[in-house]
Amino acid sequence: MIKCVVWDIDNTVLSGVYLESPDRLPDADPVIASVLRELASRGVLHALASRNPPEAADYVRQVTGTSFAAARCGWGSKADAVAAITAELDLTLDAVAFVDDDMIERAEVAAALPRVLVLSPEDAADAASWPQFGPAVVTDEARRRAEMYEQRRRRQAASSKFAGTREEFLRQVGTRVTIAPAVAGDAARLHELSVRTHQLNSSGVPLGAAEFGVLIRAPGRLVVAVRLADDFGDDGLVGAAVTELDDAGTWSVPLVMMSCRALGRGVLDSLLGWLCRSAARAGARELQVPCLVTERNVPMRLALAAAGMRAAAGAAGADGRAIFARSLSGELPPVPDWVTVETVP
Amino acid sequence: MTGAEPAILDDLRQLLVTVTGRPDLGSVAAQTPLFGAGVGLDSLAGTMLLRQVQRRYGVDVAAEDLNLDALETLGSLAAFIAERVGEGPWPEGQGPC
Numbered sequence: 454m455i456k457c458v459v460w461d462i463d464n465t466v467l468s469g470v471y472l473e474s475p476d477r478l479p480d481a482d483p484v485i486a487s488v489l490r491e492l493a494s495r496g497v498l499h500a501l502a503s504r505n506p507p508e509a510a511d512y513v514r515q516v517t518g519t520s521f522a523a524a525r526c527g528w529g530s531k532a533d534a535v536a537a538i539t540a541e542l543d544l545t546l547d548a549v550a551f552v553d554d555d556m557i558e559r560a561e562v563a564a565a566l567p568r569v570l571v572l573s574p575e576d577a578a579d580a581a582s583w584p585q586f587g588p589a590v591v592t593d594e595a596r597r598r599a600e601m602y603e604q605r606r607r608r609q610a611a612s613s614k615f616a617g618t619r620e621e622f623l624r625q626v627g628t629r630v631t632i633a634p635a636v637a638g639d640a641a642r643l644h645e646l647s648v649r650t651h652q653l654n655s656s657g658v659p660l661g662a663a664e665f666g667v668l669i670r671a672p673g674r675l676v677v678a679v680r681l682a683d684d685f686g687d688d689g690l691v692g693a694a695v696t697e698l699d700d701a702g703t704w705s706v707p708l709v710m711m712s713c714r715a716l717g718r719g720v721l722d723s724l725l726g727w728l729c730r731s732a733a734r735a736g737a738r739e740l741q742v743p744c745l746v747t748e749r750n751v752p753m754r755l756a757l758a759a760a761g762m763r764a765a766a767g768a769a770g771a772d773g774r775a776i777f778a779r780s781l782s783g784e785l786p787p788v789p790d791w792v793t794v795e796t797v798p
Numbered sequence: 799m800t801g802a803e804p805a806i807l808d809d810l811r812q813l814l815v816t817v818t819g820r821p822d823l824g825s826v827a828a829q830t831p832l833f834g835a836g837v838g839l840d841s842l843a844g845t846m847l848l849r850q851v852q853r854r855y856g857v858d859v860a861a862e863d864l865n866l867d868a869l870e871t872l873g874s875l876a877a878f879i880a881e882r883v884g885e886g887p888w889p890e891g892q893g894p895c
C-alpha cells in the first residue's frame with residue numbers, strides 16, 4: 454500500500470512553472486488538486502520534491518489547500534530527495550510513490566529507487582483507483598492498469614541487475630518493435646500521444662484525432678505507428694512519425710513523437726534508422742526533421758543528433774524550429790534486428 | 799588543452815558510468831564516439847549526462863549547442879566545458895543550478 458506520494462511542483466502540481474512568471478504565478482492543476490484531496494481523505498500523506506526555492510512549497514500549500522508532510526526544495530537529485538523524505542517520515546520505499554512530469558527525472562528515480570512507484574501526472578490521476586492506493590472499490594480495469602506498472606517495475610529491476618550493454622539487455626528480454634502504416638483505429642491513441650509527449654516530440658503541436666484521420670488517408674503522406682512489446686509486457690502503440698513524400702528527393706518528417714514508455718528501449722533510434730533507410734530505398738537523397746528547439750525536448754534533439762542529423766548553425770527560425778537534416782548516402786543509422794516492419798506502400 | 803581539462807574528463811567518465819550503468823565505460827578513451835556503436839549514447843543517457851554537466855559545471859550544453867556537437871566524444875565535451883569554466887567540478891551539491 455502507498456502511504457505517501459512525493460510530488461514535483463512545476464508542470465505537475467502547478468499548471469506551469471513557478472519561477473517563470475513571478476508576477477503571475479501558475480494555478481494548481483485542477484485534476485491533480487482533486488487527486489491530492491481524494492488521497493488525503495484516505496489517509497495518504499503528501500510531500501514535495503522540487504527544483505525551486507522553499508517559498509514554492511508554501512505557495513503550493515496555499516493554492517492547493519493541501520498539507521504536505523515534508524518538502525525538499527533544492528537543486529540536488531530527486532532520488533536523494535525521495536529517499537530523504539522516506540526516511541524523514543519513517544516509511545519504507547515500497548510505501549512511496551513519486552510523481553513528476555519530466556520523464557528523465559522519473560527514469561532517474563526509477564533507476565536509483567526501483568521499489569518506489571514512479572508515475573507521470575496523467576498516471577497519478579488514474580492511479581487513485583489502483584489497489585495500491587486503497588480505493589473503496591477496485592475495478593478490473595484499475596487492476597489491469599496497476600499490473601502494467603508492475604511490469605514496468607519488474608523490467609526496471611531486471612535492467613538494474615543486468616551486467617552488459619543496453620542493447621544486450623533489450624535483446625535478452627525479447628524486445629519487439631513493430632513499425633507499420635497507421636490505420637483509422639490508431640487516430641485516438643495518436644491524438645493522445647501528441648498531447649502527452651513533450652520531451653520526445655519534434656513538432657510541439659498537438660493534433661486532434663480527426664486531423665490524424667485525415668493525415669492517415671492523405672495521398673503523399675505516410676503515417677507510421679510504432680508498437681513495443683517484450684517478455685515483461687505489451688506497451689501497445691508508443692510512437693509515430695508523419696512523413697511527406699516529396700518527389701524532389703527529400704523526405705520531410707513534420708512529426709516524430711514517442712511515449713516515455715519507450716524511453717531507453719531503443720525505439721526512437723530504431724524509428725529514425727528506419728526512416729533513413731526507407732527514404733534511401735525510395736530514392737530520396739535527404740531526410741529532414743523540422744524540430745522545435747526547446748529546453749523540454751532536448752531528448753528528441755539528442756536522438757536526432759545520434760541519427761546523424763544536423764541543423765544549419767543558428768537555424769532556429771522565428772517559429773523556434775530548426776530543420777535537422779542528413780544525407781542518405783553512405784552509412785545509415787542501424788535498425789536492430791528485433792524491429793519488425795510491416796508492409797509499407 | 800587547458801589545465802582543468804584532464805580533471806573534467808575523468809569526472810565525465812564517472813558521470814557516463816552513472817548515467818549508463820556500465821562500469822566498463824569508466825575507462826573509455828577521450829576520442830571514442832559517444833553516438834553509435836561503442837558507447838551508444840541514447841536520448842535517456844544523453845539527457846541525464848547533460849543535466850549532470852549543468853548541475854556540476856553550470857554549463858548548459860543544450861542551450862548553447864543546437865546540434866549537440868559537443869557530445870561527439872568525451873574529449874570534445876570536456877573541451878566545451880573547460881572553455882566555459884576555469885576550474886574543475888564543484889563539490890557535490892554546491893555548483894550553481
Ligand SMILES: [Mg+2]
Pocket residue numbers: 461462463464465553554555
Ligand atoms: Mg516538473
